[in-house]
Amino acid sequence: MTSLLIERPLPHGGRLVERVVRDKEVAKKMIKGCPTYDIKPTLHFETGVPVRNVYREIMSICYGFFSPVEGSMTQAEVERVLKERRLLNDWIFPFPLVFDISKEDYKKLGVTKGDRLVLNLKGKPFAILDIEEIWEIDDPERFAHRVFGTPEDNPEVVRQRFDKKHPGWVIYRSLQPIVLAGKYTIINEPKFRPPFDRFWYPPRKCREKFDELGWRTAIAHQTRNVPHVGHEFLMKNAAYTGDIEPCHGILVNAIIGVKRRGDYPDETIVEAQEAVSTAGYIKPERRFVSICLWDMRYGNPLESLLHAIIRQNMGCTHHMFGRDHAAVGEYYDMWATQILWTKGIPSFGFDKSPIDIPYGVQIRPQNMREFAYCPVCKEMAYSENCGHKREGISGSLLRGMIAEGVQPPSVIMRPEVYKVVVKWWKHFGYPFCNEKYVRDKERDLEVELEDL
């Protein structure tokens, strides 16, 4: 007898975190006389290749994507996150987030708790960190294992011990030992370079956009890929969930961050995703593309929890999850994310689904199986419907085809999507991220900063 209509959820933790000072005069006063530190990329502990840039975390925290997280975590908070996947305020959260520096830099800086540190990005003041605590990561390898779990400690979902082939594990393994914990505040808003600028919908703006479009219900689609028709079908079909009618909208949220060689460039990803709507496969009134800055940890169930939090903060009522969500390799069970959202993963602190526990999330999961092309059904058929032999789309095969200059058949990739791939191929000289792209990306990032 209560209405079945699903309303937009509150932000995770009850309110949106917004730690952005827009008044330059105020900002200048805030940083006056404070020590400064130039943000550096996290470098691979063995190869020295950049694997993370903490500026992305600062952006996502200060614009509220990660609400209710407000900064770099204290040791007690990290401990609780690792043990129970909860913040000290009880709200669930999957990953430790820290501002880490080397011992040398720490010595040079000479800061202590209570100090305000100005963080420079690309040589310009960007944010401040009000230091509440300084602590040390004594064993980054053990730390990394605790973040992702082990087959012994997390037998429900961890199938293989994490190692340096896992890019998320490498990020934690590569952290510098000294953590400056405390709240971040952006005091000089970066400007996104095209094409990223038009996809920048931080949570408040995103919620306003939903109002503008008249969306009560919206389902989130996680991506870091150029969409093939299988992805399009996952989106369209998962979106038929809702309440008494299908979801009003589909929010594509692309995770933008550190790239590996062979990934599609982020520019290609966002514009190719956009093309699905501009070309009319899913109308722009029903779907738009947005970005979130984050160096993917590939934490499958844990990553899905972060995704849920991000998109709940953006205003979505639902989140679709497919097979091998945010996964790499076979470290986790291929259905680990669905296990989390269906019954919970006790060893990670979830006796039940994160939607069914106190201080859990409010966004609703839509757990989906697989789509693959069926020549009898003549469509991207759903594994639970189609009783014929289907042809899975192998991402690697598709990339191989593209690298050879072969346009994939339109049942596999929409021609308008392929056109975007070609556009950026011409721009970068190669359809996928090569060493130059990865290097330039890390140097230039996605943003420019003005003087304060």
Next chain:
Amino acid sequence: MTSLLIERPLPHGGRLVERVVRDKEVAKKMIKGCPTYDIKPTLHFETGVPVRNVYREIMSICYGFFSPVEGSMTQAEVERVLKERRLLNDWIFPFPLVFDISKEDYKKLGVTKGDRLVLNLKGKPFAILDIEEIWEIDDPERFAHRVFGTPEDNPEVVRQRFDKKHPGWVIYRSLQPIVLAGKYTIINEPKFRPPFDRFWYPPRKCREKFDELGWRTAIAHQTRNVPHVGHEFLMKNAAYTGDIEPCHGILVNAIIGVKRRGDYPDETIVEAQEAVSTAGYIKPERRFVSICLWDMRYGNPLESLLHAIIRQNMGCTHHMFGRDHAAVGEYYDMWATQILWTKGIPSFGFDKSPIDIPYGVQIRPQNMREFAYCPVCKEMAYSENCGHKREGISGSLLRGMIAEGVQPPSVIMRPEVYKVVVKWWKHFGYPFCNEKYVRDKERDLEVELEDL
């Protein structure tokens, strides 16, 4: 924080009505010495063509499809149904259901309240009616208008005054004046003739079948049609709703009853629907076909409410509704059913959706828009997704094509479905119901009865 998992609803009214005596000795005792009456079809008030057979209502009531209705309604109950669409026990119900006889038959029978009347079907004892009240329909035309509504009284959804071109209105207009009100009990179970026998899943058996298939959630699909690919897409896509995952199953429930010339034969409908699953377009583990006996009233929003009640009783958690649900002509707004399920129709007694009111239904609506073939998307595209020019499938055009012996293209009708059309075409000599079929159907009905 309560689980989002949707559980199978209770029957409408709290418990399944089951009024079937299976012990022949008991049955014989029950009817000993009682007056008998041979069930007659309701004949069109002008043309004399059969338009209804009350045996179908007796079947649907006694096997619990119409729970909590237990028999032919008293005058007070009919009045309440017409005014508030509620039974005297407060549970909502859309249509008056009565056992009507002519004044001549009434005189001949000489029954009064308290009498038990034995109802014969095809010359065999079939059911009993324990008479609680005898009342008279004084103005069947006014009665019929009250059943369906008028543009003046129901401006939210009625667009045109009902008349004799509306087959449901004709049924009520053609009722005999004397109503024998009281509970029905089947005392001699009819046997369905093939192919109907294998589609007979009365509510209890249907719920057991769901258990067997492991379906927690199931969405109902109303049909009285041979499925074209548009119908298949409506089914498949509406079924992606559910709770934290798509519905586990799709229950196709075909309304079997009086036919009009040009309809598909019921035999064709049930086997063509079955072919969608046996041919692997929607696996048999995920979808099965069932029947319910009822002479369609084509009451669009009111009919949708009956459908919801029937399928809630059968155990479904969801019911899909499309455009012009159970409609004929343009008497109702083409979205009248969605209006009912979205916000209610106050003039019919529903200030809110029937899911949001006391003594309402528990099955959840899935309000869908339209599917049509899009040559760009290369699929039956959903009107809310596809931004291209789509080709709607005209049922009449498709029938015309079939009548001319042209096999429809497989993007419009699956070849396995067409094969069923041809099979029964050979059997009946014509792909659609002709006069002979309609006449034979009314004489033979769907069942055989043994001696008691």
